[in-house]
Amino acid sequence: MNPAEQTINDTSLVREVADLRRELEALKTRQLIGLDNIVYLVSEEVVFHLPISAGGFADRAINYFSQGKHIYASEPQVTVFLNNDNDTAYSLPGGVALSFPNGEPGCEVSWRHDQTFSDMTGAGNKYYIFRVRNNSVNTVTFHLHVRLIYPASVLT
Amino acid sequence: MGPSKWHIELWSPSGVLLADLSGRAKNRRIEQSRNEAEDIRWQVDLTELEYYARQLKVDVQSLVVPGITEVRVRRGSVYLCGGVVTYRNVAITPASQDLEIRATGFLNFFRARYTLASQIYTATQATDIAWDLIDTTQSQGADWDFGITRGSVATVGTHDRSYADDEIKDSLQRLTIVQTAPFDFAFSHDKVFHTYAAIGANRPDVIFRYPGNVKELNSPYDATAVANHIRVLGSGSGTEAAIRAEVDDVQSQQNFKVYEKKLLRSSVDLSSTLQAEGNAELKAWAWPLEVPSLRVDGNLRPFTTDYGIGDYIQIDTSGHPFINHINGMYRLQKRIIDIDDNDQEDVQLMVSQ
Secondary structure, three states: OOHHHOOOOOOHHHHHHHHHHHHHHHOOOOOOEOHHHOOEEEOOOEEEEEEEOOOOEEEEEEEEEEOOOOOOOOEEEEEEEEOOOOOHHHEOOOOOOOOOOOOOOOEEEEEEEOOOOOEOOOOOEEEEEEEEEEOOOOOEEEEEEEEEEEEOOOEO | OOOOOEEEEEEOOOOOEEEEOOOOEEEEEEEEEOOOOOEEEEEEEHHHHHHHHHHHOOOHHHOOOOOOOEEEEEEOOEEEEEEEEEEEEEEEOOOOEEEEEEEEOHHHHHHHOEOOOOEEEEEEEHHHHHHHHHHHHHOOOHHHOOOOEEOOOOOOOEEEEEEOOOEHHHHHHHHHHOOOOOOEEEEOOOOEEEEEOOOOOEEEEEEEEOOOOEEEEEOOEEOOOOOOEEEEEOOOEHHHHOOEEEEEOHHHHHHHOOOEEEEEOOOOOOHHHHHHHHHHHHHHHOOOEEOOEEEEEOOOOOOOOOOOOOOEEEEEOOOOHHHOOOEEEEEEEEEEEEEOOOOOEEEEEEEEO
């Protein structure tokens, strides 16, 4: 450091302003954003009660509408209970009360964020389709619980 | 005005001598500072300049073109510095008609230049980083080339550095203030970029004595901006993704208590660079600033061409117990030379230990 340039003189204010300008410019470079910088919300829960006979299946869809018409990433949080709702002993796949260690054989649930029926920047909706399938030999009632984790915005 | 030992030469960017204003320039001031751009100012009588241009058979307006014409200053046969003309002002009154001209050193070319959006160096010689910053920006096309070439190369040690749209002048200066592998640089009068492990030399033969050739002495001792705990905030937002460094000068803290300072370096994503910048800031600010300033008679030895920026020179101020400590070898950090119409030189030196 050149101490002669540190002293208070006519150019001190100019140097400080120049330093300030550089610090402001540097803010426009890539700035990594950590988890504590992004606010996520969890939507209200949607519940479907679906009695499915042996060998059957059912589809259900949920449309989430965002007030701001932007593309955004979100994640459904899903829990399925078989026959006994809200009883973790009957939670698919590992509930202790289910017939086999891995649940009723052939009971499965799947979902996707559908590309064709979603229109985030137009109508503002994200279309999630859920399918429950009962490949067991008994009639099973699926209790399907769904919440959406999404970046803070107004969602209906 | 008569012949002068001071020559202010006007040059084209391509290295053609256009004019020598020796004997025509007045109110000359030359400011030089270590690792900083020079500041060169002078005036010329407009009528004399117009007459001179007629003798040279050139358009007088073409002699001094701000942003294009370059200047080289020499005392006798020794060049002191060079720069580019940035400003001219015609001032006409009933009593006088003068052209005021200002020029700035070649370092300030790079005040308006930035690194690439991503320029990364790993274990690279510090002086090579400095030259590459200059070379890369000059290589972007014909209109980007200032004509700066590389001269002497110092070997001082390596750094990791990551630049993102950073101002090149500031980036060059930051490389000179780190505690590990610092160096000095200078642009010579002919646009050559030189690097040095430390510019200057020990000059016990160069003595400034009060009373004697020192006309005036000022010795400010300033604790206004002491900072001995530095937080350096780098790239990133929030606590999860942002990087930061914190450094301390414990001895200063024991002396003065803790004084904190925060540095923002949002374009820096390397912890080692933050640490280095924090330590450089500590070196500069952890202790009160004392930069003695001497006004000396430049017409007495040692002359301005006998010593240079960065040299360690002998200061002798015996006679006042309060400033007894200002005796010994001091490094010349900055020099301002004022030359009047009779070539009388008034020189202000700013020194430090």
